[in-house]
Amino acid sequence: MKTxxxxxxxxxxxxxxxxxxRRGRRRRIVIAVLAALIVAMFALALMVGRTFYTPxxxxxxxxxxxxxxxxxxxxxxxxxxxxLAVVAGACFGLGGITFQTMLRxxxxxxxxxxxxxxxSAAAAFAIVILGFGGARVSVFxxxxxxxxxxxxxxxxxxxxxxGTRLVLIGIGIAAMLNSVTAYVxxxxxxxxxxxxxxxxxxxxxxxxxxxxxxxxxxLAALGPVLLGQARNxxxxxxxxxxxxxxxxxTERTRxxxxxxxxxxxxxxxxxxxxxxxxxxxxxxIAARIVGPRGVLLVPSALVGALLVLAADLVGQFAFGxxxxxxxxxxxxxAPYLLYLIIRTNRTxxxx
Amino acid sequence: xxxxxxxxxxxxxVLRRPTRVRLLWLLVVAVVLxxxxxxxxxxxxxxxxxxxVIAALDGSVDGLNQAAVTKRISRTVLALLLGACLGLAxxxxxxxxxxxxxxxxxxGVNMGASLAVVTGIxxxxxxxxxxxxxxxxxxxxxxxxxxxxxxxxxxxxxxPLKLALAGAATTATFASFISAVVLPRGDIAxxxxxxxxxxxxxASFEAIGQVLPFLAVGTVICLLSARALNSLALGDELxxxxxxxxxxxxxxxxxxxxxxxxxxxxxxxxxxxxxxVVPHLCRLLVGVDHRWLLxxxxxxxxxxxxxxxxxxxxxxxxxxxxxxxxxxxxGAPFFIAIVRRQKVREL
Numbered sequence: 001m002k003t004x005x006x007x008x009x010x011x012x013x014x015x016x017x018x019x020x021x022r023r024g025r026r027r028r029i030v031i032a033v034l035a036a037l038i039v040a041m042f043a044l045a046l047m048v049g050r051t052f053y054t055p056x057x058x059x060x061x062x063x064x065x066x067x068x069x070x071x072x073x074x075x076x077x078x079x080x081x082x083x084l085a086v087v088a089g090a091c092f093g094l095g096g097i098t099f100q101t102m103l104r105x106x107x108x109x110x111x112x113x114x115x116x117x118x119x120s121a122a123a124a125f126a127i128v129i130l131g132f133g134g135a136r137v138s139v140f141x142x143x144x145x146x147x148x149x150x151x152x153x154x155x156x157x158x159x160x161x162x163g164t165r166l167v168l169i170g171i172g173i174a175a176m177l178n179s180v181t182a183y184v185x186x187x188x189x190x191x192x193x194x195x196x197x198x199x200x201x202x203x204x205x206x207x208x209x210x211x212x213x214x215x216x217x218x219l220a221a222l223g224p225v226l227l228g229q230a231r232n233x234x235x236x237x238x239x240x241x242x243x244x245x246x247x248x249x250t251e252r253t254r255x256x257x258x259x260x261x262x263x264x265x266x267x268x269x270x271x272x273x274x275x276x277x278x279x280x281x282x283x284x285i286a287a288r289i290v291g292p293r294g295v296l297l298v299p300s301a302l303v304g305a306l307l308v309l310a311a312d313l314v315g316q317f318a319f320g321x322x323x324x325x326x327x328x329x330x331x332x333x334a335p336y337l338l339y340l341i342i343r344t345n346r347t348x349x350x351x
Numbered sequence: 352x353x354x355x356x357x358x359x360x361x362x363x364x365v366l367r368r369p370t371r372v373r374l375l376w377l378l379v380v381a382v383v384l385x386x387x388x389x390x391x392x393x394x395x396x397x398x399x400x401x402x403x404v405i406a407a408l409d410g411s412v413d414g415l416n417q418a419a420v421t422k423r424i425s426r427t428v429l430a431l432l433l434g435a436c437l438g439l440a441x442x443x444x445x446x447x448x449x450x451x452x453x454x455x456x457x458x459g460v461n462m463g464a465s466l467a468v469v470t471g472i473x474x475x476x477x478x479x480x481x482x483x484x485x486x487x488x489x490x491x492x493x494x495x496x497x498x499x500x501x502x503x504x505x506x507x508x509x510x511p512l513k514l515a516l517a518g519a520a521t522t523a524t525f526a527s528f529i530s531a532v533v534l535p536r537g538d539i540a541x542x543x544x545x546x547x548x549x550x551x552x553x554a555s556f557e558a559i560g561q562v563l564p565f566l567a568v569g570t571v572i573c574l575l576s577a578r579a580l581n582s583l584a585l586g587d588e589l590x591x592x593x594x595x596x597x598x599x600x601x602x603x604x605x606x607x608x609x610x611x612x613x614x615x616x617x618x619x620x621x622x623x624x625x626x627x628v629v630p631h632l633c634r635l636l637v638g639v640d641h642r643w644l645l646x647x648x649x650x651x652x653x654x655x656x657x658x659x660x661x662x663x664x665x666x667x668x669x670x671x672x673x674x675x676x677x678x679x680x681x682g683a684p685f686f687i688a689i690v691r692r693q694k695v696r697e698l
Contacts, residue, residue: 107516155687164512168452168690171519175457175623176683179676182548186673201530276527321535330527337520341513342504 023291027299030290034302038086041309045082046074048317081207084272085309085325087215089282091268093304094219094226096279097286097296098261101233102254105163106340109280110149110265113170116274117177118148119266123273124184124199138214142266148173149262201326202275204312211271218267223301226260229253230295275311276326277333278304284340368638376636380650384431387657391427395419396664396671422554429554430660430674431653433615434625436566438652440611441626442633442645443573446580447604448499451631451689452511455491455612456623456679459521463494464616465547466525466532473532480561480617488565488613494521495609511693549622549675551660558618565614570649572607577641580604584639622675624682625652625659631689 046058053070060067061074096109110116122144126132132140152173156166181199198205232253235243240250265279282304286296289303308325311332315323393404399416406413407420437455444453455461467490471477477486498521502514529547579600582590587597615622633647656674659681663672 112519155691158691165690168512168515169687171515172683172686172690174519175679175686179548179679179683183672183676186548186676187670201527276523319535323531323534327527327530327534330523331531334520334524334527337523338501338517341501341516341520 027290031298031302034289034299034306038302038306038309041306041313042082042086045085045309045313046078048313049073049078076208080209080212081204081312082309084207084212084215085204085312086305087212087219088268088272088275089278089305089308090223090301091215091219091264091304092275092278092308093282093286093300093302094223094297095261095265095268096281096304097283097300098226098233098257099279100283101237101296102257103163103166104237105167106280106284107167107337108163108170109283110261111274111277111279112174112337113152113167114172114174114177115145115149115152115170115262115265116269116279117174117181119145119269120199120274121177121181121184122266123270124181128184128188134210135214138218138267138270141270142263145262145266145269146259148177149258198273198324198326200273201324201330202269202273203324203326204272204308205322205324207271215267215271218264222260222263225256226264227297229256229260230297233257233297234295272308273324273326275308276330277337278307278329281329281333281336282307284336368636368643373637373643377647377650380636380647380654384650384654384657387654387661388427388431391430391657391661392420392423394661394665395423396668425556425559426551426554426660427657428556429551429559429619430657432559432563432566433551433619433622434653434656435649436569436611436615436652437622437625437656438629438633438648438650439570439573439645440608440615441628441652442630442641442648443576443580443604443608444626445630446576446583446641447601447608448514449584450511450514451693452515452627452686454624454627455608455615456621456625456682457515457522457627457686458495458498458518459525460491460495460498460609460612461549461616461621461623462522462525462529463497464488464491464613465621466490466529467493468617469529469532473536480558484562484565484614484617487617488610491613491616492606492609494525495605495612497521547620548673549616549620549678550673551619551656552671552673554618562614562618565610569607569610569614572603572610574645576600576604576607577645580641580645584641620675622656622678624678624686625656627689628682628685629655631685 043055043058046062047053047055051069051073053074057067057070058074061070061079065071067074092111096111099113099115100106100109107113119141123137123141126137126140130140152166152170155173156162156169158165185199232243232248235246235248236250236253238246243250243253268275282300283296285307286299286303290296290299307329311328312325315325315328392408393399393401397416397419399420403414403416404420407417407424411417441454444455444458445451447453464487467486468477468483471482471486477483498514498517501521502510502517504513526547579595582593582595583597583600585593590597590600629648629652630644633644633651636651637643637647656678659677660674663674663677666672
């Protein structure tokens with residue numbers, strides 16, 4: 001009686017181990033491929049443009065050589081732009097997947113439940129009405145972003161928070177904040193469509209190193225905080241009671257996660273605007289590539305960076321006009337949201 | 352007034368109100384509306400004396416003040432008309448979809464009309480106002496069908512969550528498309544801005560005259576559907592059992608709502624949340640009978656949009672805030688309140 005059971009145990013342990021090893025390997029391969037793609041796309045973003053520079057020239061600029069023409073175009077124009085695309089994309093990806101995992105709902109991403117809209121309205125308000133610049137804009141955006149996050153959570157609290165209610169209330173809040181942004185923009189001295197587009201859909205036009213630096217610092221500071229909570233985050237998915245029983249301080253974890261994610265989103269939004277749907281898309285795409293289970297923070301960050309980088313390239317060069325990056329991701333993301341609704345409807349599951 | 356004391360204290364709309372109460376509310380709404388009309392003519396971003404107002408009402412246009420009042424008259428007429436139409440369209444949409452969150456703005460119908468007009472201007476050289484109206488109505492119709500189809504796929508039919516999400520996603524996509532269509536055309540960007548935020552500031556009697564037939568037809572269709580909407584409220588099976596041809600009734604009522612939304616967007620751009628707030632308020636006043644609810648929604652909608660427009664002129668003097676922004680600021684908290692009140696399984 002004992003032996004078959006032990007054998008059975010041994011074989012099932014073997015299966016579990018094998019599948020874990022397989023998933024771990026697949027995960028490492030995916031991460032490596034994504035990173036390689038980002039590097040390739042980054043190099044492409046530095047090379048192409050109105051004038052094409054060879055890899056040698058670009059490398060020369062990166063190493064600090066003085067290459068005539070290329071030093072300015074690549075070093076001052078293309079490099080900050082591509083850098084912000086990667087950094088902001090990673091911020092959106094990380095922030096998005098944190099919310100989606102924590103609230104156990106792919107729709108509960110910051111750009112659907114109004115947090116990006118709040119940060120964007122705050123940044124536009126700080127710049128146009130208050131005349132702020134630099135770091136003060138980011139701080140203002142973060143404060144408002146956090147306030148919106150708390151407000152959405154509190155408003156959807158009615159003997160417990162239910163995912164659908166939170167999403168719907170977030171949609172309402174986002175509609176309100178978008179109209180605030182529209183109002184602030186109508187107060188701007190002149191209606192500069194390209195510039196305004198930054199706060200409506202997100203744009204990387206005219207990026208300087210001064211814009212990139214705060215986001216980079218935010219990612220370096222808050223990214224590790226979120227990654228450090230990765231384990232607790234995946235345990236939190238089991239529900240509060242189970243997580244508490246497994247030794248997770250649920251409230252402390254949740255506060256850390258919210259502050260970290262909102263901070264990342266707000267910093268990225270203050271620099272690049274609310275690049276439409278990146279936070280919403282990165283997580284599900286990463287889940288699709290990596291496979292189920294496991295924490296998706298790093299893959300989502302990479303997918304987010306790749307999305308923004310590629311969308312910016314497409315927006316700049318694929319059409320006759322230079323479109324801001326948010327128009328491209330917006331045109332991509334909304335159909336995906338519709339697809340998500342249709343697919344869940346067909347399988348009969350709940351969103 | 353004793354009859355008006357509601358037996359229910361939970362805030363749920365009462366099924367039937369005595370006719371006396373309804374007539375009383377009708378009187379109240381009419382008086383408030385008249386007051387708002389006067390306020391809309393008298394109050395504005397420019398302070399105007401009573402003498403100037405009276406002179407302008409006589410048709411005089413001497414000086415800036417009287418010209419401003421003349422402008423306000425056409426603007427007030429437009430706000431009244433559009434408010435009535437949007438309120439009515441909202442009530443019909445909520446009846447057709449049996450969904451408390453239905454609204455031409457939230458479901459993306461107004462944005463669809465806007466996208467159609469912008470595309471027409473940018474790509475097909477549309478410039479006549481009559482062309483705007485037809486294009487906007489076509490855009491509204493296509494969007495309404497699309498959103499309803501997406502929202503009602505699968506189990507449970509068109510639940511509020513699915514419809515609202517389908518609407519929000521459609522709105523976001525269309526906003527991106529509008530940007531994509533407008534950006535290459537710097538020459539039309541200024542005129543296209545009014546298709547992104549709704550406002551009644553550019554009102555003229557000429558435009559009102561052109562759009563009026565569409566609004567009238569839409570209103571008549573909507574009001575004629577009142578009885579059918581009452582049957583539909585009981586559920587499709589029961590409505591069919593009562594002899595209602597469900598699909599036809601639904602299509603007919605939707606046609607009226609789409610006409611109203613499309614024509615309203617053609618003249619003022621996308622204005623949201625009026626159609627959401629108004630029917631809910633009116634249900635509290637007169638109950639759920641659509642034969643009373645629809646006319647009341649029209650009256651209250653006219654009042655709400657006029658009040659929002661006056662508010663938009665006053666709060667940021669000497670400039671103005673577009674009425675579409677005000678209605679969103681006022682309406683979104685209302686949306687949230689409705690979501691909070693619903694039971695979870697109904698979402």
